[in-house]
Amino acid sequence: MTMPSDMKAHNRELVEQFRANGGTAPDNRPLLLLTTTGRRTGQRRTTPMMFIPDGDDLLVIASNAGAPKHPDWFRNLVADPHVLVEVKGETFEATAVVPEGGERDRIFAGVVERYAFFADHQAKAGRTIPVVILRRDRP
Secondary structure, eight states: OOOOSOHHHHHHHHHHHHHHTTSOOTTOOOEEEEEEEOTTTOOEEEEEEEOEEETTEEEEEOOGGGOSSOOHHHHHHHHOOEEEEEETTEEEEEEEEOOOHHHHHHHHHHHHHHOTHHHHHHHHHSSOOOEEEEEEOOO
């Protein structure tokens, strides 16, 4: 996949299309919108991303397409794990959990079995790519 030259503009367009289509990605891939709170600004930031269902939870992968640094949304949710998730026409609050060690490795191996391109991202990143578990907050 070729990366867009203006990723922020690309993401804004993807968010608009997602919401206009009732929570469906234009190409029918598993997509959600994750809203985090900026760790420095305190402003809400919404990022479209692929997700993987895992029972009642959703997994998102902070691969940043194999870049050497973590994506901003990941650094934001580490600072404040309370997030908003929009998926399949539904919006809910969730808590982001970042597994470490063996648990992370086990989950990541399962992700790679389903989506091999994440192994390529890991190979070129030069860092351990985090897995994030999004757990729906219960009232």
